[in-house]
Each structure stands twice: as structure tokens, then as C-alpha cells.
Amino acid sequence: xxxxxxxxxxPTGHLHVGHYVGSLQNRVRLQNSGDFDEIYFMIADSQxxxxxxxxxxxxxxxVLQVALDYLAVGIDPEKATIFIQSMVPALYELTAxxxxxxxxxxVQRNPTVKAEIQQKNFENSVPLGFFCYPVSQAADITAFxxxxxxxxxxxxxxxxxxxxxxxxxxxxxxxxxxEPDIYLPPNKACYRLPGIDGKxxxxxxxxxxxxxxxxxxxxxxxxxxxxxDPTHLQxxxxxxxxxxxxxxxxxxxxxxxxxxxxLPEYNNLDELKDHYRQGGLGxxxxxxxxxxxxxxxxxPIRTRRRSWEEHPDDVYDILEAGSKQASQKVGETLAxxxxxxxxxxxxxxxLLK
Ligand code: TRP
Numbered sequence: 001x002x003x004x005x006x007x008x009x010x011p012t013g014h015l016h017v018g019h020y021v022g023s024l025q026n027r028v029r030l031q032n033s034g035d036f037d038e039i040y041f042m043i044a045d046s047q048x049x050x051x052x053x054x055x056x057x058x059x060x061x062x063v064l065q066v067a068l069d070y071l072a073v074g075i076d077p078e079k080a081t082i083f084i085q086s087m088v089p090a091l092y093e094l095t096a097x098x099x100x101x102x103x104x105x106x107v108q109r110n111p112t113v114k115a116e117i118q119q120k121n122f123e124n125s126v127p128l129g130f131f132c133y134p135v136s137q138a139a140d141i142t143a144f145x146x147x148x149x150x151x152x153x154x155x156x157x158x159x160x161x162x163x164x165x166x167x168x169x170x171x172x173x174x175x176x177x178x179e180p181d182i183y184l185p186p187n188k189a190c191y192r193l194p195g196i197d198g199k200x201x202x203x204x205x206x207x208x209x210x211x212x213x214x215x216x217x218x219x220x221x222x223x224x225x226x227x228x229d230p231t232h233l234q235x236x237x238x239x240x241x242x243x244x245x246x247x248x249x250x251x252x253x254x255x256x257x258x259x260x261x262x263l264p265e266y267n268n269l270d271e272l273k274d275h276y277r278q279g280g281l282g283x284x285x286x287x288x289x290x291x292x293x294x295x296x297x298x299x300p301i302r303t304r305r306r307s308w309e310e311h312p313d314d315v316y317d318i319l320e321a322g323s324k325q326a327s328q329k330v331g332e333t334l335a336x337x338x339x340x341x342x343x344x345x346x347x348x349x350x351l352l353k
Contacts, residue, residue: 006146008042011062015069016209018193018202039080050130072305087323094139138162150183173340198227235282
């Protein structure tokens with residue numbers, strides 16, 4: 001069986017370091033492993049519209065920004081197809097057929113949908129399109145016969161729902177669709193990176209993100225203002241490492257070689273944590289170290305982003321060619337689906353007799 005990757009992002013803002021560590025880094029690694037037959041990265045503009053209907057301008061403006069973030073982190077258009085969701089309308093036809101296989105109560109039980117309805121204060125005014133987005137996401141994944149879906153842990157319920165749709169479709173219409181697997185980052189610390197204020201999640205509306213496109217000065221300011229341990233008032237005080245954002249970030253980003261390079265007094269993160277717990281280690285020192293660690297990956301991303309920003313037409317061409325290629329692939333899957341459903345009337349006259 002072919003190994004195929006599909007994943008995507010809603011273009012509602014620039015991508016941040018949480019996206020990087022939770023998914024983008026993993027994608028680049030998979031892309032460069034040479035283990036995959038086909039790789040698709042989707043800018044999910046129509047999914048973004050499901051909860052931004054009143055703000056289409058924001059979604060439109062961020063399509064290019066997400067594309068730039070993709071290229072900046074090292075997604076290579078020679079190895080992966082980057083496309084725009086709404087430019088592949090066959091995905092909606094697939095969504096329509098899948099909707100017949102899913103009940104309202106099943107979507108209501110989807111934990112991610114539940115949590116988002118609460119967060120967004122939708123209460124009794126949930127847009128139908130938003131409510132159905134798990135079904136449309138199943139269409140995105142299966143349209144490419146994706147086997148591997150690299151996403152954050154919060155997307156697991158979407159994958160579960162997708163697998164159910166696949167099994168249901170295959171049992172009703174015969175073996176047609178492929179069941180995908182989630183592909184989580186290898187390091188648990190990368191699953192859910194908190195915001196710089198220590199809040200559970202980075203979010204644009206909370207203003208607590210470090211963006212991949214932030215300049216070095218901005219990143220430094222954000223790191224120096226990071227939430228640490230409110231009981232650690234003086235350098236000599238013993239400190240807490242758990243729930244301390246700087247250490248959570250070090251868990252996610254630091255590698256053993258960073259110590260030799262930037263903080264040779266310590267051999268590794270465990271030694272640094274021990275010293276912090278005992279007292280005598282100041283927040284400024286660990287923040288400065290974190291800043292150096294983060295710059296090791298942010299600086300090359302920034303440089304690559306700048307060079308693509310100078311050639312927006314090249315990015316446009318990549319998106320256009322990618323969307324064409326994606327449409328072709330989805331068209332093939334849709335033809336298989338129609339055949340399985342026996343609604344390919346004009347291919348086979350006997351179907352109408
Ligand atoms: N829900 C994803 C997000 O919010 C975006 C997305 C849309 C996606 N379709 C997908 C991810 C299919 C993986 C597979 O970022």
C-alpha cells in the first residue's frame with residue numbers, strides 16, 4: 001500500500017512556534033525521510049470560514065501567510081504538494097456523501113467540536129458548516145487516500161470520526177476508502193505548547209504566541225516576559241519547574257548540544273532543573289538560554305521566509321500548480337467513490353435500467 005501524508009492548517013493567522021513543534025517540524029522530517037509516496041499540505045481556507053463567516057478578509061489574507069510559513073520551515077514544493085482547500089471543490093461533493101453516513105448526535109459527541117463550541121461561545125447559534133467540519137475533514141483526508149495525518153493531539157477525535165466514516169462507507173458500498181492514522185510528534189513535551197503567559201494554549205486572541213515570522217527583537221521581548229514561577233521571587237529562592245513556561249519550552253526545544261554551545265556550566269536540562277529547584281538560579285539566565293535555543297531554529301526560518309517574500313509570484317505559482325495537482329487526485333478518488341456508490345450513471349448505462 002502507498003504511504004500518503006495529508007494534513008493542513010486553517011489560515012486565520014500566522015503560524016507560531018506551537019504549530020512548529022506540534023506538527024510542522026514533524027512534517028518536514030517526514031517529507032525529507034523519503035519514506036512517503038505522496039505528500040499533501042492543505043491551506044484549509046473553507047474550514048477557516050466555518051467559524052469566520054463574518055471575517056472572510058482575515059481568512060483570505062492569511063492564505064499567503066500560511067504558504068510562506070510552510071516554505072519558511074522547509075516544506076519543499078518539489079517533494080510536497082501545497083494547495084488551497086476551496087480550489088478543490090470535489091472535496092465538497094465527497095463531504096455531501098459522507099454527511100449521510102454520520103448522525104447529528106455523533107458529531108455532538110466529538111470532544112473537539114464540543115470544546116470549540118464552548119470556547120467560541122456559540123451556544124445555540126452553531127453555524128451548520130462549522131458543525132459539519134469533522135465530516136469535511138474526513139473528506140480532506142480520504143480524498144487523498146492518506147495513510148498518515150501529522151497533526152496535534154487535539155485532532156485525535158477528528159481522526160477517530162474519519163476512521164468511522166471510512167468503515168461505514170466501506171461496509172455499505174464496498175472496500176473503497178483508506179483508514180488513516182494520526183502521526184503525533186515524537187516528544188510528548190511538544191503536544192500542547194502553552195502561551196508565553198502560561199495559559200493552556202497559544203492563541204492569537206490571547207496575544208500569547210511567538211510567531212515564526214516574529215523578528216529576533218520581538219521574540220526576545222516575549223521570552224523575557226514569559227510566565228515562570230510566581231513563588232520564585234529572588235534568585236536564591238527554590239523554584240518550581242512544573243508549570244513553569246520557560247522549562248516547558250526548554251523541554252520542547254532544547255537539545256543536549258545546546259548546553260555545550262550556550263550554557264556549558266550544565267551538562268543537560270536535568271542539571272539545570274535541579275539547580276533551579278534548589279535555588280540560586282535566576283529567571284533571566286534561563287530565559288536568555290531559551291532565547292538562544294529558539295534562535296537556532298527561528299533564524300533560518302526567518303531568512304527563508306524573507307527570500308520567499310521577495311518572490312510572491314513564485315508562491316502563487318506553487319499554490320496554483322499544487323491545487324491543480326490536488327484536484328486531479330481528488331477527482332480520481334471521487335470517480336472511485338461514485339463507482340462504489342453506483343451513481344456513475346453515464347459510465348454505465350445499465351445502472352439506470
Ligand atoms: N483542523 C485542522 C486545523 O484546525 C485543519 C485541517 C483541515 C486538517 N482539514 C484537515 C488537518 C485534514 C488534517 C487533516 O488546523
